[in-house]
Amino acid sequence: MYSHDLIITTFNSDDYIKNIIKVIEKNYYIFTHFFIIDDHSIKSFFLKLKKEIKTFKKVSLLRNSNNFGVSFARNRGINLSKSKYISFLDPDDYFHPQKAKIVT
DSSP: OOOEEEEEEESSOGGGHHHHHHHHHHTTTTSSEEEEEEOSOOHHHHHHHHHHHTTOTTEEEEEOSSOOOHHHHHHHHHHHOOSSEEEEEOTTSOOOTTHHHHHO
16 A cells, blocks of 8 residues: 555634544544644634644644745645655545545
């Protein structure tokens, strides 16, 4: 099986934290690593997200020093990834249950 990372970008995505957690839980053993790149959300959102993901060892949460935009956040995740394949997820996107298996 090939290495495959998932990069999730966030910005004040409080309404979608449950979606992010659900995607991680359902695909935890398919993806090699999860990178959540927060584009300088308000501190309360970032801390809430940090608390929600603390039990997942394969998840890295990073916060940009300023709001640079989604492309910058994705590129930051790409630079951190060591996997052969990379997928992206915006917090409000639907993630088909079979997507990770099909792509990998």
